[in-house]
Amino acid sequence: MLTDLEIAQKAELKEIDEIASSVSIPDKHIRRYGKHIAKISHQYLNELQDKPDGKLVLVTAISPTSAGEGKTTTSVGLAMALNKIGKKSFVTLREPSVGPIMGIKGGAAGGGYSQVLPMEEINLHFTGDFHAISLAHNLLSAVIDAHINFDNELRIDPAQLYWPRTMDMNDRALRQIIVGLGGSANGYPREDSFVITAASEIMAIICLSKNLVDLKERLARIIVGRSYDGDFITVKDLNVQGAMATLLKDVLDPNLVQTIEGTPAFVHGGPFANIAHGTNTLTATKMALKLSDYVITEAGFGADLGAEKFLDFVCPVGGLNPSAVVLVASIRALKLNGGASKKDILEEDLSALEKGFENLKVHFENIHKYGIPVIVALNEFPTDTEKEREKFDGLCKSNSIPYERSSVWAEGGAGGVDLARKLVELVDGPSDYKPLIPMDLSFEEKLDKLAKEIYRAGRVDLEPAAKSKLRLFKKQGVDRLPIIVAKTQYSISDDDKKLGAPQGYTFKVRDLNLSAGAGFIVVVAGKIMLMPGLGRDPNAKQIDVDADGKISGLF
Incomplete structure (x- = not known):
């Protein structure tokens, strides 16, 4: 059996100009990064304002486990399946963070025959967005310490600084550090910390900003700490929002790539859903809505995290109106949620499946509170037994939960056609979307x-x-x-x-x-950390590159 990386490397990609042409993006708005990647100017969205929006579909999942649910894989496969039934579709995803890729997750561009490509570039340096965000973030960190070192006109209290440093790598040793050692020439000794780049406020700002003016205004509002008088100190006080925005100007432009079957995809922005709001940029989603009939977008981790934040925060802020939600589950993940051990995951366990089904039921009920139609996508694995599938079917029927099987990992878009058809029926029905958590509450x-x-x-x-x-x-x-x-x-x-x-x-x-x-x-x-750490046997040990530049072990 081929690995995800081997499948990706054997795929024949279309040139990015062909992908852009398929959704009528003018050449003047395209900035190419080689043959298969391009940035599309965020200003192109201004020219699309009079075009109607397509239907927005959110893909989320049950609480994740090490067994895998296949949320990104399902998102990619569903977009391809919609194309197969004659619907013009687009998929919008977040950019992977390198830290988890080198840790335990491996690649984050889908899997099997439902991937966004070129997989290696997307999973590693891509177009440099994460690097630019890290630079802008650490520029601010450096400016703060320089200001304190030279007269400190703003009277910044070093004991009340909120702004950490950042890097896009899992490194637990940087969670709490001391900076400024080595004498007065090196600054004022103080306690500091690092967060992973996906947790940087600048990452969240990029995903929410409309344009460069909005970006600079948001950067200016960042609160870095307090003065000795107790007042908030902002980036505007330090007057570096212009320099930060200069480093970030290209990051605002969505990254255009393609699925393994040539469906257009924006992969843009990368906030974690267990730390930040967990969805791709508003610009990418809004642009895709103007360029297609259906936009499949994904929110990180389980529905209690990414989906809740998308529906309660991102949609109201961005003026988005989702038409349906796809809730991804797998039998093996449900068994883990039901108490089965990872070493026994391949064994039939109807009892654990039934207990774990309660997790799916909670997420399904929660999404219904937003007034949006929901369908469950059962991501199938070869190890699922017939009795387990029958049990799952019975549990769904007894709880009035609609579902459809999905085999997009093995079959690509063809494995999601039934799901796509049911989704179209769902989208054509009533939707009374309304946030559950009103903005005006205390x-x-x-x-x-x-x-x-x-x-x-x-x-x-x-x-x-x-x-x-x-x-x-x-x-x-x-x-x-x-x-x-x-x-x-x-x-x-x-x-x-x-x-x-x-x-x-x-x-x-x-x-x-x-x-x-x-x-x-x-x-x-709880115990959530804003800077992850590598495990005992990190995935980085498996990754290599040969003399010809061919990567192995990525996923």
Whole structure:
């Protein structure tokens, strides 16, 4: 059996001009990165304003496990399947972060015969977007320390700095560090930290910005810390928003690539859903909606994270109106959610499947609270037994959950045709989309509603650090911003050990971070880390390149 990378390397790609021409993108808006990648000017969206929007479909999933659910694979395969039944489609995805690729995840461009290509470039340096975001972020870090070192006219309190440093790599040793050692020439010794680039506020800002003017305004609003008088210090006070925007100007342009079957794809922006808002850029999604009949977009991790943030934050901010949701599940992942061990995942286990099905049921019920039609995509694996498939079918019928099997990993678009047809029927039906968490609620009301309605908690507990931050935010008048929860992706709760469908527990919030430029408050819950670490046997050990530049071991 071929690996995902081998399948990708054997594929015959169309030149990017042909992909752009298939959706009528003018040559003047195309900036080519070789034969198979291009950036499309974000300003092209201005010329498309009078065109009607296509239908927007969100692909999300049950709580993820190491067994795999296939959310990105399903997104890519579904877009290709829609093309096969005569619908003009586009898929919009996030850019992979290199840190997790070198860690345990491997590639993040789909799998099997449902991939976006060129897979190696997309998974590694791509068009340099992550590098530019890291540069702009660390420029601000350097400017802060330089300002403190030279007279500190803004009276920045080094003990009350909020802005960390960043890099796109898993490195646990950088979670807490000391900078400025080695004498006065090296600055003021203080505690500092790193976050992974996907967790940078600048990543979130890129994904939400309309244009360069909006980008600079958002960058200017970033709060880096407080003065000795207790006032917030912003990027505008330091006057570096122009330089930061200069480094980021090309990042605003969506990256155009293609699926293995030549369906156009935007891969743009990369915020994690367990730390930030977990969806690709608004510009890419809006442009795709003007260029096609159906746009398939994906939100990170389970529906309690990416989908909730997409529906409660991204759509209201961006003026998006989703028509349907596809909820991806696999029998093997449901068994893990039901208590089966990873080593026994290939064994038939109807009991674990039934217990794990409660996780799917919770996510299905949660999405229905937004007034959007939902269909489950059962991502099939060869190890699924007939009895397990019959059990899944019975559980879906007894709970009135519509589903369709998907075999896009093995068959490409052809393996998703039945799902595509059911989706078209669903999209043609009624949709009364409405956010579950209104923007005008107080912070406490937002968090309480989210924790109880989506996470199924019994109560919310703010630890002392979070309470202190909330008092500060209220004093500064920023406490009513939307909330984005940073928590474990492995459970609907704040505890990665609570698998399946826990309820009635206490949802613990340990800290709050203000992302004023992006326009939200980050609620840090449980033990979630903003800088991941590599494992004992990282995927990096498997990756290699030969004398001809051919990559192996990526996925």
